[in-house]
Structures are given as C-alpha cells and as structure tokens.
Amino acid sequence: MQDSLSRDARIALDLALTVRHDGHGGVADDLTDPAGLTTWVRAHPDTVPDAAAYTADAEALTAVRELRAAVRALFARAVRPAEPSPADAARLLPVPEALARLNAAAARTPTVPVLHWPDDADPALHRQAVHGDPELTAVLAQAAVAFLASPDRQRLRACRAPRCVRYFLKEHPRQEWCTPSCGNRARVARHHERHRKPA
Template sequence: MSDPLTLRFASTIRARRSGLTDALATPEGLTTWVRDQDLSPYLDTSTFTADEPVREQTVDLRQAVRALFAQAVAPTPPSTADAAALPPFPDALALVNATAAPLSRQLEWRDTWQERVDPTVEGDGARLGAALANAAIDFFAGPLPAQVRVCPAPRCVLYFIKRHPRQEWCSVACGNRARAARHYQQHR
C-alpha cells in the first residue's frame, strides 16, 4: 500500500549514516520529487521546474506539515529530525490553510464522479503549494492521524502509519536496526 502524499511529503527529510538528508535541499531536488508525484488535477508535474523561491516556500510548507504530524503524535515526542525547527502549531495550521485557500474544489458527475479544481492563482509554485496543503487537509481531516507514529528506531526521523497492531517501526530495516541496538546494549 502506497503512503499518502502528505506522509511522503513529510518524509522528504530522511536519516542516512552520514546524517540527515533533505530531498528538497535544492530546486533540482524539489523538481525531481514533484515529478515523481501524482498531483493531478492540481498540477501537471511533467512540466514542473522549481526555482529557489518555490523551493523555499515548499520547505516552509513541509515544516508546517511536519508540525501537524508532531501534533498528531502528541504527547509522544515528535521526530528528532527537526523538532527544534518546527513552527508553533497555530502558525503551522494557519500556513497550511492559507496555502490551500487559492483552490476551489467541486465534485462533478460525467458518467463517473470527477473532481474539478479551479485554481484562482497563477503559477506552478502556488498550485504546488495548494495541492500539497489540500492533501494535508484531506489527510488530517480523515481517520489516519490516529494511526500516525514516530519511528523509535535509532537515527530514524520518519513518521509512519501503524497499519498492524504489532507494527512498531516504519520499516523492516528500522526494526532490525532497533533490535540490533537493543542486543548491543544488553551485551555491552
């Protein structure tokens, strides 16, 4: 099962052996990430090319979304990746709502159900922000936030959706790393 767009967006910060990596660290990185996503009907990702101002706005939005994830897992501590750099929750919520506002969504029927999106803003950057903010609104207004957890594995900085009652980590690799660290501590 593929993760929701909002979780993939928040997961553009990852931990590697060398430290944190940010898929959105450069305009080229943002362009690559966006082209790998399905953002229709908001944005044609095949023609999207980011510049530095769009990258900065997108990173600010990602930090706001990560603040919403931090709120979703409270009172559990948030991800260690950027907990100190997250905006306050009210500011994060306001940014997500303001970024989502320029789109009008309507449901239509033409032999099948279809969503029609009327962007009231120009520019791919604004449409990208609106698409990501609307995805966050859909995600956090649904049932999944109750299942969001912070991965407790050493060095992992990801949030994940607990899909099974016994699931403790975001991935098998993190589970193995956590068990190895626990074994090392016990036999030290």
C-alpha cells in the same frame, strides 16, 4: 505505504518524508534546491496537472519547504503523547504558527472537487483549480489538511528506530517502526544495550 492510503494521506506523508535519514547517522533533505523539488514533483504525477512538465524555481522551493515545516510540526502534534521525529524535536514550529502557515497555503488557489469516471475503472475524485493551474503549495496544503482531519491521522507515528526521522501510518497493532530494516536496527541496538559490559 499501502495502496489503501488516500491520495491526500500519501502526498502529505511523502512531503514529510523528503526529510530522511542519510544512511550515515545524519539527516538528508530531498528539497535543498529547485532541482530537488522538480524531481520530487515529477515523481508524483497525481500531485499537480502536468507534473511531468513542472519546473521549480527558488520561490516555489521556499514555499514548499515552509509548508513542509508546518506539516512536520502538525505531525509531531498528531503523534502526541509520543515523541516527534528526532529531525524535528529541537526546531518545531509552534502549533498556532504551523496551523496558520498550512491554512494560508491551502487558501492560495481555490479548488473544487471533480469526479472522473472512466469506462474501465472506478470513479475517482480529483480537485481542480477554479481559475487556471493550481499552485503547488496549495495542492500540498489541501492534501495535508484533508489527511490531518481524517481518521488516518490517528494511525500516524514517528519511527523510534535509532537514527530514523520518518513518520509512518501504523498498518497493524504490533507495528512499531516504519520499515522492517528500522525494526532490525532497533532490535540490534536493544541487544547491544542489554549486553554491553559495564565500564
């Protein structure tokens, strides 16, 4: 993803991309257990304060997985009239349920914007919990809300390459796939389809 993406767009996409192609024709899930969620949060140090010390439990895992299902359902709505990711097509939450789940998660911990402006850097806006540490699902939900309400949402696409289940932000007018490797796979599949001998 490009550096020009907002923090909210980046974390919302990264959450959706914890469902991915497994390299063998199936779908992999990076959030199958608390250890997977712990690893994911620690790889995103800007997600929550003290992410390096974060340790997930079963309750947090369930909450984040439920939130991810809502986010992916709303991503599917955002890419209409195009098809959603094949990983979701048969099991999308209804949009009203996805919206209710996202908004409920976003409301769990009230936050306020806080401006940080180090001497050697540009000012940066962060969200800080009003009372204590922010709940992970609230932080993720608020990022997804901000992304879905932003102009970046209009660039959201579901990759159409064979076996890919990723969403991505279209960076240029001719971009059709999430990565060059997906583009290569799609071109190879089209080539084989055109040259397949009739049975």
